[in-house]
């Protein structure tokens with residue numbers, strides 16, 4: 001506890017607080033104290049803390065549509081104050097004038113270090129304007145004397161006679177320097193008054209809805225444009241009506257109104273303090289979370305991001321209505337506003353145009369940090385980490401369990417309900433930042449948010465601490481008992497590795513199968529320590545148990561899928577910082593799907609190495625799914641024999657370069673989803689949106705070789721038709737047909753957008769494709 005009549009230097013840590021940019025904080029008419037023939041200008045506050053503010057990132061907040069950063073800079077402690085003086089000032093400014101009654105700065109009662117003292121003390125900084133090098137801060141004593149001097153009735157009785165002679169100029173003198181001491185004046189800004197009007201609200205809603213609809217429709221009809229203008233005008237009318245009402249002059253008694261000498265600049269700065277202290281205290285709490293998770297984040301913002309639910313917005317650090325009242329009553333009269341878009345510039349994720357816009361962005365080689373400030377992206381990453389960890393441990397721990405069994409166990413572990421339990425162990429509900437609105441009121445919703453938060457946390461640990469930290473944390477949380485935890489964390493090597501602990505390459509000499517595989521090793525430039533792992537990866541399901549590979553590749557395919565998901569997820573997370581999790585998912589599924597995997601497998605000539613039951617040794621055409629499985633199990637073999645770094649390199653070479661083409665071709669979306677979107681953009685206001693409907697027209701052929709014919713209808717009209725070996729494939733074909741034949745303005749718009757943005761890249765891509773086609777034609781010719 002501080003000694004009241006002392007400055008307690010040596011006990012308190014001193015920080016100068018500044019706000020950048022200075023817009024709305026540097027005012028034309030700052031609070032000035034004259035003392036000793038010098039003017040001392042208010043420049044902001046100093047904060048004294050009982051504990052050092054280490055490891056606390058800068059505080060960012062959006063106000064007046066401007067993105068502010070609050071800095072706190074450690075400086076030499078000034079000595080010209082006593083703590084009692086600071087307390088008197090704080091109680092006058094924060095309680096009596098700004099009425100921040102619910103801003104509580106006392107710590108929990110168990111805080112034995114400083115009972116009775118607030119966590120922070122504040123001092124206004126009035127700085128001398130003289131040109132000496134060191135800025136001189138006016139003593140607290142002089143500040144308090146100034147406040148006492150200024151404290152007199154707004155209209156002193158003896159001046160009334162004088163004042164009756166005043167003209168306009170005299171009135172302006174009072175403006176800005178007045179703080180009402182009559183509580184809760186019902187003065188509202190014109191805007192606020194209008195917004196409360198239900199008729200206005202209803203009209204505003206319909207206006208915004210129509211505006212959004214038109215913004216997202218590629219072709220705007222004249223009728224709709226007129227409608228929008230009409231609504232805009234109607235809104236304007238209501239606003240004007242309200243303005244008229246406001247122009248009415250009201251006579252108010254000046255009785256009970258006092259001058260304070262404090263101008264709006266002080267209030268502007270003061271209203272940043274709850275935000276800052278809130279931020280500091282939250283980060284001090286997060287240090288407790290460090291202990292619970294057993295990992296200390298270096299990047300404190302990353303931990304905060306992981307804890308930030310999308311519903312959370314840091315506004316005022318306290319009851320927002322209350323803070324807003326104080327700001328509009330005592331803050332500056334006409335703040336400068338920034339661009340309204342700042343609130344959702346990087347937040348918007350819905351709507352077809354946003355989708356096209358974001359999905360048209362290519363990956364960044366040198367990525368900038370993401371500007372999306374909630375945890376959904378981290379959750380996307382963490383989800384892949386959790387699934388990867390679970391798959392790996394189960395794979396090694398149960399070497400005889402079929403892939404179906406592994407999948408069942410994995411589902412039990414990674415399902416939301418279970419992750420929510422793990423989150424509860426970490427008490428994440430106490431650290432999560434979320435809006436305490438109706439959304440998360442229900443227990444089930446909160447638990448869901450907690451599970452997501454848990455994944456985001458794992459994602460953050462993985463990002464900063466690496467796989468090992470994430471693995472240890474997840475293991476610790478899964479099992480309370482040390483025995484089980486050790487079993488989970490220290491899994492045995494692969495059975496093929498157990499049989500020949502150092503290497504099995506000596507077997508190559510006697511095995512034609514392994515000999516052949518060395519050709520593949522040469523082709524990809526990787527030498528396996530256990531080449532039988534590679535053989536296992538190439539062993540198709542139809543091959544039964546054998547002593548060379550101890551089984552087929554389906555378990556490996558299960559593992560390989562999770563590995564690819566993780567590596568792709570991490571790559572996308574880093575290189576596409578402006579993509580929301582939904583957009584990342586679209587990109588990921590364009591990479592990790594049967595079609596792309598099979599293509600890569602084919603390009604690497606994997607089909608030639610497939611180990612089958614076929615004794616004729618003739619190369620057989622493999623189904624897409626089989627090829628994709630080959631690739632996934634190869635990835636697993638690569639991981640088991642080497643490590644994740646090898647998989648990263650492999651995917652860097654064989655997968656990620658394809659992203660550019662997917663993006664330029666707008667190939668990240670399957671035809672069905674694309675058709676759905678196109679149809680949605682054609683909806684009319686006030687009606688249920690029309691969606692494409694699929695109908696199976698014909699099924700022919702025996703059960704193992706059936707062909708389905710499917711047609712797709714839109715607004716009662718048949719717009720496309722497709723055939724395929726499954727209903728799904730036939731639907732895809734029908735959708736593709738419709739997209740080509742039906743004139744969707746959306747498709748044309750999307751194509752034009754990409755064409756305009758990437759003229760050069762598209763030209764290069766097409767030239768490259770022509771070159772490749774020509775080359776392959778030539779090789780075909782030479783073969784003949």
Ligand SMILES: [Zn+2]
Pocket residue numbers: 001002050083114117118121
């Ligand atoms: Zn103190």
